[in-house]
Amino acid sequence: MKVIITTPSFGKFHNGLVEEMEEKGCDVIKLIPYSREQMLVEIIDADAWIIGLENADKDLLQHAKQLKLIAKHGVGIDNIDIEAASARGIAVTNAPGTNNDAVADLAFGLMLSVARSLPEANRLVKGNGWSRFDGVSVWGKTLGIIGLGAIGRGVAKRGKGFNMDVLGYDVSPPSPEEEELNIVRVSLNELLQASDYISLHVPLNQYTRSMISENEFSLMKPNAILINTARGGIIDEKALYEALLESKIRGCGLDVFEKEPPVYPELIELKNLVVTPHIGAYTNEAVQLTSEISLENVYRLLNGETLKNVVNEMKLV
Numbered sequence: 001m002k003v004i005i006t007t008p009s010f011g012k013f014h015n016g017l018v019e020e021m022e023e024k025g026c027d028v029i030k031l032i033p034y035s036r037e038q039m040l041v042e043i044i045d046a047d048a049w050i051i052g053l054e055n056a057d058k059d060l061l062q063h064a065k066q067l068k069l070i071a072k073h074g075v076g077i078d079n080i081d082i083e084a085a086s087a088r089g090i091a092v093t094n095a096p097g098t099n100n101d102a103v104a105d106l107a108f109g110l111m112l113s114v115a116r117s118l119p120e121a122n123r124l125v126k127g128n129g130w131s132r133f134d135g136v137s138v139w140g141k142t143l144g145i146i147g148l149g150a151i152g153r154g155v156a157k158r159g160k161g162f163n164m165d166v167l168g169y170d171v172s173p174p175s176p177e178e179e180e181l182n183i184v185r186v187s188l189n190e191l192l193q194a195s196d197y198i199s200l201h202v203p204l205n206q207y208t209r210s211m212i213s214e215n216e217f218s219l220m221k222p223n224a225i226l227i228n229t230a231r232g233g234i235i236d237e238k239a240l241y242e243a244l245l246e247s248k249i250r251g252c253g254l255d256v257f258e259k260e261p262p263v264y265p266e267l268i269e270l271k272n273l274v275v276t277p278h279i280g281a282y283t284n285e286a287v288q289l290t291s292e293i294s295l296e297n298v299y300r301l302l303n304g305e306t307l308k309n310v311v312n313e314m315k316l317v
């Protein structure tokens with residue numbers, strides 16, 4: 001069985017995972033760094049693809065003659081054309097519950113970083129400078145969470161630890177875990193108007209694209225701090241640039257961008273913006289778990305067993 005791996009994180013914190021796969025009967029092709037040109041050739045006779053953030057679009061999938069599984073090494077599946085995969089009988093799986101704590105940690109870290117200008121303060125002292133930065137408190141403030149799935153709830157738990165009032169907005173009914181957390185559900189507009197910190201945790205899709213744009217910024221408090229560790233495209237970057245430039249909000253922390261690496265230099269240069277290079281899921285612990293879950297599906301395919309975490313409801317045996 002031919003398995004293509006295109007994510008550099010797969011097996012990074014395991015010894016000999018690829019060797020183990022080969023022993024079990026996988027013919028492993030690592031396409032790292034990723035090259036679409038090479039992928040167009042390799043995908044023709046591949047059976048499984050362990051994918052990171054690479055684009056699995058309709059054009060590419062048309063070349064796959066025997067692909068049965070795209071195993072996402074992560075949670076977000078917006079880089080995969082699910083419809084095209086389903087039409088070709090390819091199961092798409094992901095790895096839920098593996099990186100939620102890693103992303104929730106980063107979201108909280110970005111909140112603290114923006115609130116206390118940590119990157120700027122660090123730069124200053126390392127450059128032999130010494131001056132004061134006036135920050136704002138995180139402790140005891142109001143935190144608004146958009147998307148109360150695994151990551152959103154994780155951020156809520158951290159917020160509770162910081163004595164915050166936690167507001168939430170989601171289109172799905174509350175889970176039992178959410179109910180235990182005492183999150184106050186409000187409308188999106190109410191959340192935007194009342195929160196000191198706003199953290200985004202919805203998937204990117206046709207309903208959430210540009211969910212935060214000019215109108216939403218106009219509703220936020222002038223002292224609001226916005227965090228996006230979900231996906232670029234959920235915030236309209238032009239509207240964000242204007243909101244930060246005109247101090248409509250206090251600051252923003254971004255781990256994700258409309259285009260990655262980001263191509264909006266005026267935005268990146270703003271002092272009240274803290275940025276990281278899409279590292280939300282990258283802790284040793286989360287990567288290890290994600291690799292194990294992705295690989296389990298490859299082995300299930302190899303052994304003719306039912307796949308786990310199939311997101312396009314295809315049942316392959």
Ligand code: NAD
Nearest residue numbers: 076147148149150151170171172201202203229230280281
């Ligand atoms: P999840 O599926 O557990 O939760 C998503 C929540 O969003 C669900 O409760 C859902 O009902 C809600 N939702 C969907 N559409 C909505 C809408 N239009 N309005 C309001 N709520 C809506 O997912 P998760 O594990 O919490 O991950 C959330 C997102 O975080 C992923 O889709 C992914 O894009 C992103 N993510 C980023 C990184 C990173 O490295 N920065 C890592 C993992 C995940």
